[in-house]
Amino acid sequence: MVNRTKEVLTKCDNSLYGHYPHFVSMKKILQELQEYVKEDEYGDDYGEGDYIANFEKQIADLLGKESAVFMPSGTMAQQIALRIWCEKKQNFKVVFHPTAHLEIAEHKGYSFLHNIQRVQFSVPELLSHRLLTFKDFQNINESFAVALLELPQRLIGGQLPSWTELSQISRWCKEKEVVLHLDGARIWECKHFYQRSYKEICNFFESVYVSFYKGLGGLTGAALAGDKTFIAEARIWQRRYGGNLRTQFPYVISAKIGLEKHLEKMDLYVSKTIEIVELLSEFEQIQIVPNPPHINMFQMFIKGEPEKIAKAHLQMAENYKTWLFYPPGKSLLPNYSQTEMMIGENALKVDLEIVHKMLNEIFAII
Amino acid sequence: MVNRTKEVLTKCDNSLYGHYPHFVSMKKILQELQEYVKEDEYGDDYGEGDYIANFEKQIADLLGKESAVFMPSGTMAQQIALRIWCEKKQNFKVVFHPTAHLEIAEHKGYSFLHNIQRVQFSVPELLSHRLLTFKDFQNINESFAVALLELPQRLIGGQLPSWTELSQISRWCKEKEVVLHLDGARIWECKHFYQRSYKEICNFFESVYVSFYKGLGGLTGAALAGDKTFIAEARIWQRRYGGNLRTQFPYVISAKIGLEKHLEKMDLYVSKTIEIVELLSEFEQIQIVPNPPHINMFQMFIKGEPEKIAKAHLQMAENYKTWLFYPPGKSLLPNYSQTEMMIGENALKVDLEIVHKMLNEIFAII
Numbered sequence: 263m264v265n266r267t268k269e270v271l272t273k274c275d276n277s278l279y280g281h282y283p284h285f286v287s288m289k290k291i292l293q294e295l296q297e298y299v300k301e302d303e304y305g306d307d308y309g310e311g312d313y314i315a316n317f318e319k320q321i322a323d324l325l326g327k328e329s330a331v332f333m334p335s336g337t338m339a340q341q342i343a344l345r346i347w348c349e350k351k352q353n354f355k356v357v358f359h360p361t362a363h364l365e366i367a368e369h370k371g372y373s374f375l376h377n378i379q380r381v382q383f384s385v386p387e388l389l390s391h392r393l394l395t396f397k398d399f400q401n402i403n404e405s406f407a408v409a410l411l412e413l414p415q416r417l418i419g420g421q422l423p424s425w426t427e428l429s430q431i432s433r434w435c436k437e438k439e440v441v442l443h444l445d446g447a448r449i450w451e452c453k454h455f456y457q458r459s460y461k462e463i464c465n466f467f468e469s470v471y472v473s474f475y476k477g478l479g480g481l482t483g484a485a486l487a488g489d490k491t492f493i494a495e496a497r498i499w500q501r502r503y504g505g506n507l508r509t510q511f512p513y514v515i516s517a518k519i520g521l522e523k524h525l526e527k528m529d530l531y532v533s534k535t536i537e538i539v540e541l542l543s544e545f546e547q548i549q550i551v552p553n554p555p556h557i558n559m560f561q562m563f564i565k566g567e568p569e570k571i572a573k574a575h576l577q578m579a580e581n582y583k584t585w586l587f588y589p590p591g592k593s594l595l596p597n598y599s600q601t602e603m604m605i606g607e608n609a610l611k612v613d614l615e616i617v618h619k620m621l622n623e624i625f626a627i628i
Numbered sequence: 629m630v631n632r633t634k635e636v637l638t639k640c641d642n643s644l645y646g647h648y649p650h651f652v653s654m655k656k657i658l659q660e661l662q663e664y665v666k667e668d669e670y671g672d673d674y675g676e677g678d679y680i681a682n683f684e685k686q687i688a689d690l691l692g693k694e695s696a697v698f699m700p701s702g703t704m705a706q707q708i709a710l711r712i713w714c715e716k717k718q719n720f721k722v723v724f725h726p727t728a729h730l731e732i733a734e735h736k737g738y739s740f741l742h743n744i745q746r747v748q749f750s751v752p753e754l755l756s757h758r759l760l761t762f763k764d765f766q767n768i769n770e771s772f773a774v775a776l777l778e779l780p781q782r783l784i785g786g787q788l789p790s791w792t793e794l795s796q797i798s799r800w801c802k803e804k805e806v807v808l809h810l811d812g813a814r815i816w817e818c819k820h821f822y823q824r825s826y827k828e829i830c831n832f833f834e835s836v837y838v839s840f841y842k843g844l845g846g847l848t849g850a851a852l853a854g855d856k857t858f859i860a861e862a863r864i865w866q867r868r869y870g871g872n873l874r875t876q877f878p879y880v881i882s883a884k885i886g887l888e889k890h891l892e893k894m895d896l897y898v899s900k901t902i903e904i905v906e907l908l909s910e911f912e913q914i915q916i917v918p919n920p921p922h923i924n925m926f927q928m929f930i931k932g933e934p935e936k937i938a939k940a941h942l943q944m945a946e947n948y949k950t951w952l953f954y955p956p957g958k959s960l961l962p963n964y965s966q967t968e969m970m971i972g973e974n975a976l977k978v979d980l981e982i983v984h985k986m987l988n989e990i991f992a993i994i
Contacts, residue, residue, distance in 0.1 A: 288671045288679075288877050292662035299654045313654070334700055337870030371868030375741045475874050482874035502737030503869055504703030508841050508848035511654050512878040 267589060270576050277585035277608040278538065278617055281479040281524070291481070295515045305511030309497070314514050320521075321485045325470050326461030329493035330485045332514060334505050336447055337368050339471045339486040342499040344408055345376045346492060347441040347469070351407035357381045357399075358410035361390050361417040363445065381406045393423050396430040409435055412445035413452055413463070419551040419561035419602075420448065422455050432466040444470040450477050450525060451557035454532040468492075474513070477528070477558070477606070478520030483513035524606070531558040535605040541614055547625050549598065558605040566628045568592055568599040574627040578620045584612065586620060633955060636942050643951035643974040644904065644983055647845040647890070657847070661881045671877030675863070680880050686887075687851045691836050692827030695859035696851045698880060700871050702813055703734050705837045705852040708865040710774055711742045712858060713807040713835070717773035723747045723765075724776035727756050727783040728811065747772045759789050762796040775801055778811035779818055779829070785917040785927035785968075786814065788821050798832040810836040816843050816891060817923035820898040834858075840879070843894070843924070843972070844886030849879035890972070897924040901971040907980055913991050915964065924971040932994045934958055934965040940993040944986045950978065952986060 272285050306314035314332055322330035333339045341364070348354045356378055358364060364372050365380065372378045383389055383398045393415055411431070414420040423431070435442040444467040449460065456463060464470045469488035474480035486496050500506045524531075535558040542548045547565035564571055572589035579585050593600035638651050672680035680698055688696035699705045707730070714720045722744055724730060730738050731746065738744045749755055749764045759781055777797070780786040789797070801808040810833035815826065822829060830836045835854035840846035852862050866872045890897075901924040908914045913931035930937055938955035945951050959966035 285670055287667055288665045288669055288881065289662055289667055291671070292658050292665070292878070296655055296658035296662055299658070301653055301655055303654050304651055305654045305657070333870075334873055335870035337867070337872075339870070341870065367867075368870070369864050369868045371870070374868050481878070482876075498735050501703070501733075502735045502740050504699075504701035504705070504707065504734070504737070504871065505869075506703075507700055510848075512658070512847070515654065 266576060267572075270579050271585060273583060274579055274585040275583045276612050276616075278603070278605070278612055279585060279587060280604050280608055281606040282608070291516075294519065295512060298515055298519055305509045306514065308508060309500075309506050309510070313511065317514055317518055318485065321472065322487050324460055325464045325472065325487045326459075327464065327470060327487035328489045330487035331493050331496050331500065332510060332517070333484050333486060333500055334482065334507060334510065334513070336363070336445075336471050336473050336484040337371060338500070338503050338505045339484045339496075340364060340410070340443070340445060341368070341372050341375060342496050342503070343443050343469045343471065343486060343488075343492075344372055344378055344410070345499060346495050347408045347443065348376070348378055351439075351441065353405060353407040354378050355381050355404065355406040356408040356410060357383065357402065357406055358445075359389060359394055359412060359415060360387055361415070362410060362412055363416075363447065364410070366417075391418060393418070393421050393427075394431075395423070396427055396434065399431055399434050406440060408441045408443055410443045410445055411467075412447070414448055414455075414557050414559075416448065416559070420451070420555065420557045420559035421552050422452060422556045425456055425458070428466060441468050443467060446470050447473045448477055448557065448559070450528055451532065451559070454529045455556045474517035474520055477531075477604075478517065478524050479606070480516040480520035481513050483510065483517050527607070528558070530610070531606050534558070534609050535560065535603075538603075538605060538609060538614065538617075541618060542621075544618075545621055545625065548621075560603050561600060562587065562590075562603050563593055563595065563598040563600050564590060565597055566599055570628045571599050571624070574624040577627070578624055582616055582620055584616055584620065586617065632942060633938075636945050637951060639949060640945055640951040641949045642978050642982075644969070644971070644978055645951060645953060646970050646974055647972040648974070657882075660885065661878060664881055664885055671875045672880065674874060675866075675872050675876070679877065683880055683884055684851065687838065688853050690826055691830045691838065691853045692825075693830065693836060693853035694855045696853040697859050697862050697866065698876060698883070699850050699852060699866055700848065700873060700876065700879070702729065702811075702837050702839050702850040703737060704866070704869050704871045705850045705862075706730060706776070706809070706811060707734070707738050707741060708862050708869070709809050709835045709837065709852060709854075709858075710738055710744055710776070711865060712861050713774045713809065714742070714744055717805075717807065719771060719773040720744050721747050721770065721772035722774040722776060723749065723768065723772055724811075725755060725760055725778060725781060726753055727781070728776060728778055729782075729813065730776070732783075757784060759784070759787050759793075760797075761789070762793055762800065765797055765800050772806060774807045774809055776809045776811055777833075778813070780814055780821075780923050780925075782814065782925070786817070786921065786923045786925040787918050788818060788922045791822055791824070794832060807834050809833060812836050813839045814843055814923065814925070816894055817898065817925070820895045821922045840883035840886055843897075843970075844883065844890050845972070846882040846886035847879050849876065849883050893973070894924070896976070897972050900924070900975050901926065904971060904975060904980070904983075907984060908987075910984075911987055911991065914987075926969050928953065928956075928967050928969050929959055929961065929964040930956060930967070931963055932965055936994045937965050937990070940990045943993070944990055948982055948986055950982055950986065952983065
C-alpha cells in the first residue's frame, strides 16, 4: 500500500493537500537551494556566521523578541526552553495539553532527559478532544513553573482559543509567576484567525518556538526566541544536546526560502481552506473539525472503512491525476475514518469541481 | 584578525592543511551534492527511506557491527550510547580521558542531561598530556558501567595506544563486565597505524561512534553502530533528543561523498603526514607531538609569540598563495605557540620546497 501510494502520488499533477509536488527528489531540492544562494555566501561554522545570524535576527524581529537561535528541531528547542525556565523557577513541574508534541511524539524526552514532570489538568484529564481553557488553568491546585500552549492545537484540527481566552490565560500566568511558552509549530498560520501581527501574538509568551518546515515547506529546522539571556543559555543547551552542528546551512537556506514563499500567502491558504471546507461540508459522508476551520488545516472524518476509502481514493487520484488526502486511519467513531488535511500552495490551483466529482465517485464505490 | 585570516585563506591556491579549498561557498557545496545524486533518489523522511537505510547498512558492515544509525552529531550519538549502557548496567558511572570531547566540548551534557558521572582515573588525575594505559584501568578502585576510548586521542596530537595495550584494556573491560565504547571521531585515520581493518579495530568495542566530517570532509553528521537492540534503543533516544530530524539527506549525501573521496586515501594522507613532519623537524624552532605522527594529524609547537607567528604566516601565505597552518595559540611552554595540523587532500599537491622556504622566511621575520 505504501509503494502504491507513492506511485500514485508521483503521478499526480495536482493536489488538494500541502505544498509542492509531494515527493520531491533530493536533486530538485538541492537545485533550488543552490540557485537561491549567491556565489560569495558562506554557511555557518558551528552556528556562527553572518548568514545564520542575519536569519536569526530576522526571526527575532518578526516575533518581537530580543533574540533567536536556529536549531535542528522543535523537539530540542522546546525541551531546552522548559529546562531553562524550570531551573530558573526551581520547579520542575510544567503543564501542557495531553496531545502536545512533547507528550505524544518525543518518547517523553522532557521526562527522560530532564526529570521534568507534567502536571495533570483535571481529574480525570479528558482534554484530548478540546482546547485548554482559562478555567482549566484556574482549577490547577499545584504549583508549576511553565505552561506550554500550542497555537494552533494540531491534533484537534488546528483549533485556536479566542483572543480573550488567550489574554486571560496569559494574565493568569503572569499573576501566578508561571512562564508561558509558545509551541508555535504552526504559528505562521494563525494571523488570519486573530487578525493580529506575529509580534502581538508572541507578546503573550516569554519564549517562542517556531518551525520552518510544516507550513513553510522547509527541509527541517526550528527557532527558539526570547530575551537575550534566555537565548544565550539556550545555545549552551543546544551544545549539550549535540544540536550545535558543524553547519546547518542547508536548513537555514530552506527556511529562508520557505518564509519568502509562504508567509505572505498564509491568509490566502486559510481563505482557500474555508472555501474547501464549505465544499466538503456538502457531503453528508464528511465531517470537518473544526468547522469552519481556524487555520489552513482540519481533521476530516469520512464515513466508511479506512482501507476502502484509501483504495477508492487512489483509484480516483490516478484517474484524475489529482491527490485529495493521505490514507485515513480509524477514528473514534466506528463508522468514520479520519485524516488530517493541510491546505497550501497546491490547493490554489486545483479545480474544486474536479474535487467534487472525485468525491462523488469515491462515495459511489465504497 | 579573523577577517584578515579569511581574506588570505580565500586567496590561497594551496594549503598544507586539510581538505578542499578552506572556505567553500554554500553554492559550491550544494552544487556538488546536487551533482552526486540521481533524479529518482529521494531523501529520508524522519530517518526512514532507502537512501539513508542503505548508507547505515554500509557503515554497519564497514565497522563489522549488526546495525548503525545516522545522527546529526557525535555529541548526541555518544551521550546516547553512554545512557543506554548505564541503564543496562544500572550504574551511571563511566570513565574517559579528561580531554575527551564529552568532558571539554559539550558543556557536560552527559552530566546535565543524564546525571552520568565520570570516574577519575588517578589521584591527582594528570592525564591530559598522555594516553590512557592498561595500568590506569587496573588502578581504578570503583565500579563503573562504561569506558569510552577515543582513537586517536585528538588533543595530544592524535596519539594511538599500541595494539597490545588496546587488547589488554579490552580484555580487562570484558573481565570486569564494563562496556567498551569507541569515540571514533577520527577512526578512519587509524588503519595505517594498526595495519588492521576497521572491523578488527571495532571488534574491541561494543558500540562505536564515527564522524562524517573532520577527516571525511562532509558537512556534518555521525553514525552510532552496535548490535540491533542497542541501535533500536538509540533511535528512541535520538527522538528524545530531537535528533530524528524531518530529513537529514544533505548530510547523508555529503557523508557518502566523503567516504568515497577520502577513505581509500587515508593511508596516503598518513604517509604524507610523516613526510611533512620530517621536513618540519628540520627546524629547531618546531616541535611535533607525536613524532613520528600516528595518523594524519599532529600538534605543532612553534617557538615564538602566537600573534607574531600568525602575522608572519599570513604575510607569507599571501605572498606564496599557500596556507600552512591556522593561527596558533599559547602553549604550556612559555616560548612556544601551538597549533593543530590535519593533513589531507590539499597537502598532496603542495610543493614541500615552498613550505620549507616559507617557514625559513617566517622564522626570519619573527
